[in-house]
Amino acid sequence: MDIFATIQEERAQLSPSEQRIADILLGDFDFAVGASIIELAERASVSPPTVTRFCRRLGCQSFSDFKVSLAKTAFVGVRYLNPEAKSTEPADVAEDVITKAQNALFMMHRALDPVVLDKVADRLSRAEMIYAFGSGGNSSMIASELQNRLFRLGSRITASADYHMQLMLAAAARTNDVIIGSSFSGRNLELARCFALAQDSGITTIALTQSESPVARAAELVIAIDIPEGDNIFRPTSTRFAYLGVVDVIASLVAYRNRKLSTVTLRHIKQQLVEHRDEDDRQVLGD
Amino acid sequence: MDIFATIQEERAQLSPSEQRIADILLGDFDFAVGASIIELAERASVSPPTVTRFCRRLGCQSFSDFKVSLAKTAFVGVRYLNPEAKSTEPADVAEDVITKAQNALFMMHRALDPVVLDKVADRLSRAEMIYAFGSGGNSSMIASELQNRLFRLGSRITASADYHMQLMLAAAARTNDVIIGSSFSGRNLELARCFALAQDSGITTIALTQSESPVARAAELVIAIDIPEGDNIFRPTSTRFAYLGVVDVIASLVAYRNRKLSTVTLRHIKQQLVEHRDEDDRQVLGD
DNA sequence: ATGATCGAAGAAAATAATTTGCATGAGAGG
DNA sequence: CCTCTCATGCAAATTATTTTCTTCGATCAT
Numbered sequence: 298m299d300i301f302a303t304i305q306e307e308r309a310q311l312s313p314s315e316q317r318i319a320d321i322l323l324g325d326f327d328f329a330v331g332a333s334i335i336e337l338a339e340r341a342s343v344s345p346p347t348v349t350r351f352c353r354r355l356g357c358q359s360f361s362d363f364k365v366s367l368a369k370t371a372f373v374g375v376r377y378l379n380p381e382a383k384s385t386e387p388a389d390v391a392e393d394v395i396t397k398a399q400n401a402l403f404m405m406h407r408a409l410d411p412v413v414l415d416k417v418a419d420r421l422s423r424a425e426m427i428y429a430f431g432s433g434g435n436s437s438m439i440a441s442e443l444q445n446r447l448f449r450l451g452s453r454i455t456a457s458a459d460y461h462m463q464l465m466l467a468a469a470a471r472t473n474d475v476i477i478g479s480s481f482s483g484r485n486l487e488l489a490r491c492f493a494l495a496q497d498s499g500i501t502t503i504a505l506t507q508s509e510s511p512v513a514r515a516a517e518l519v520i521a522i523d524i525p526e527g528d529n530i531f532r533p534t535s536t537r538f539a540y541l542g543v544v545d546v547i548a549s550l551v552a553y554r555n556r557k558l559s560t561v562t563l564r565h566i567k568q569q570l571v572e573h574r575d576e577d578d579r580q581v582l583g584d
Numbered sequence: 585m586d587i588f589a590t591i592q593e594e595r596a597q598l599s600p601s602e603q604r605i606a607d608i609l610l611g612d613f614d615f616a617v618g619a620s621i622i623e624l625a626e627r628a629s630v631s632p633p634t635v636t637r638f639c640r641r642l643g644c645q646s647f648s649d650f651k652v653s654l655a656k657t658a659f660v661g662v663r664y665l666n667p668e669a670k671s672t673e674p675a676d677v678a679e680d681v682i683t684k685a686q687n688a689l690f691m692m693h694r695a696l697d698p699v700v701l702d703k704v705a706d707r708l709s710r711a712e713m714i715y716a717f718g719s720g721g722n723s724s725m726i727a728s729e730l731q732n733r734l735f736r737l738g739s740r741i742t743a744s745a746d747y748h749m750q751l752m753l754a755a756a757a758r759t760n761d762v763i764i765g766s767s768f769s770g771r772n773l774e775l776a777r778c779f780a781l782a783q784d785s786g787i788t789t790i791a792l793t794q795s796e797s798p799v800a801r802a803a804e805l806v807i808a809i810d811i812p813e814g815d816n817i818f819r820p821t822s823t824r825f826a827y828l829g830v831v832d833v834i835a836s837l838v839a840y841r842n843r844k845l846s847t848v849t850l851r852h853i854k855q856q857l858v859e860h861r862d863e864d865d866r867q868v869l870g871d
Numbered sequence: 872a873t874g875a876t877c878g879a880a881g882a883a884a885a886t887a888a889t890t891t892g893c894a895t896g897a898g899a900g901g
Numbered sequence: 902c903c904t905c906t907c908a909t910g911c912a913a914a915t916t917a918t919t920t921t922c923t924t925c926g927a928t929c930a931t
Contacts (some may be wrong), residue, residue: 314908346909346911349889359890360890361620362652367654387699395689398828446820536826584766637880874929875929876929880921891915901903
């Protein structure tokens with residue numbers, strides 16, 4: 298599905314000529330997507346047949362097949378190679394921000410481990426109480442989004458951004474409870490401490506964080522999210538979109554697992570909103 | 585840039601043969617992206633030259649050019665035609681959620697009006713005080729994200745999800761203040777009331793909401809966000825991603841306009857985080 | 872009503888791109 | 902030093918695409 302990843306993976310096993318082709322692809326993407334096989338071959342100083350063979354090797358039926366795969370990926374998956382916004386005009390800034398956001402979602406998706414997701418959904422759906430922890434503007438937003446998503450499905454959940462509170466909640470938690478915490482940097486040591494504390498009592502701990510970080514090491518289950526950020530300090534971090542995406546995936550999985558309870562709870566909430574707010578029942582659940 | 589939109593726009597002005605081509609494109613996208621000009625022509629019962637002319641008409645240089653544009657769009661822009669997730673397996677659910685999120689960003693971007701953005705950024709960057717309003721899980725998240733993004737840039741801002749508080753804040757606001765409010769449904773009448781109240785005092789009001797809705801009508805400046813939602817009640821609304829994207833675009837624009845103040849403020853915040861939390865100064869700003 | 876004009880659409884030819892088959896040469900292994 | 906294998910390019914064959922030319926049908930003015 299993702300040609301670009303395939304090229305990078307296989308790159309070591311390619312012949313010299315094929316490596317030259319790969320380098321052009323990775324380096325000047327726009328050219329590669331627009332070029333004919335002859336142009337591409339010339340630029341790489343190889344013959345067209347070599348290009349065709351290269352495409353076959355990467356699992357495409359033909360060069361045009363390959364170009365289509367390339368173009369599909371191009372839309373999102375390659376933009377991180379691109380420099381920052383061209384100007385500070387609204388249109389350029391919007392394109393930059395939105396591209397980066399889509400890309401964060403793309404990269405998160407690529408690295409997502411279904412096996413871990415399955416375990417996470419399983420534990421959450423069977424939890425008697427869920428504690429969602431996260432501090433600092435970004436992670437606290439994720440924690441409250443977890444609450445906001447899961448309470449609708451009938452889960453018992455509270456969110457906290459307060460270190461002291463988190464520690465007390467973790468200490469008060471019981472065997473069938475679950476603690477799920479977010480840390481963009483992976484260096485929220487207070488959160489790691491909560492995890493350690495909880496694990497001593499046999500409580501499931503789930504981290505949304507950078508892989509191989511202190512927080513990741515402290516948790517039982519880790520949903521790893523490693524998104525490279527550019528160095529534009531003015532643009533809000535696009536990593537938030539990746540985290541939010543993970544929250545939604547988790548919430549959907551829990552909903553499917555507790556389908557009956559979710560349906561009933563959602564219907565109740567809906568009913569209240571319709572009665573007390575307005576009559577249009579085709580609206581989203583709670584503004 | 586977006587072939588798909590172009591086709592839908594021009595559809596009415598196409599000749600019968602060209603409309604048949606358009607219909608195949610819109611209907612069986614995967615086929616169209618993979619097909620050669622001959623196959624496509626055959627399927628539409630037209631001759632290849634007609635297909636070439638069709639491509640030219642849509643602003644492409646050639647058929648292959650067209651196919652590349654099509655493939656680029658395909659990755660995100662067409663999935664909203666697709667049905668729901670194939671199964672409730674983690675991999676399928678993740679793909680469904682992330683595709684819908686990317687798509688929401690895509691559609692938001694397509695409809696975004698740079699002129700309005702420019703005005704919004706102008707008002708916000710010159711505001712003496714900003715009030716961010718939004719209620720219900722979704723819009724309250726957006727309001728606090730606005731605060732979370734803008735305070736870092738030196739803006740004076742508070743967020744509120746509480747109707748009564750909003751009304752009082754709006755009443756207390758002064759001439760150079762700005763009220764920015766979010767409503768996914770567009771039917772948050774309390775918010776509309778705040779806007780009306782504020783406008784009477786000559787205060788700028790900005791709405792992030794559905795176009796042509798009560799809230800939109802009550803505001804001076806409207807950033808319209810109209811995202812069709814599927815009817816899967818279990819999947820969290822992907823519209824959140826669109827709203828969050830708008831928040832980020834706005835924040836970036838304000839940052840560029842108040843570049844000096846933003847830089848100083850961001851640096852201060854960074855410094856505090858580094859001193860009090862950890863030493864790695866390549867980390868994101870605040871977990 | 873009839874001819875003129877325009878544009879859509881296809882046929883066929885020309886052109887361009889792509890693939891295949893085959894030959895060559897370099898390098899590894901015996 | 903031979904032989905085998907593999908990468909690669911050349912040229913031919915195939916296939917795809919575009920251009921040109923022509924026809925057909927609709928519309929409009931006379």
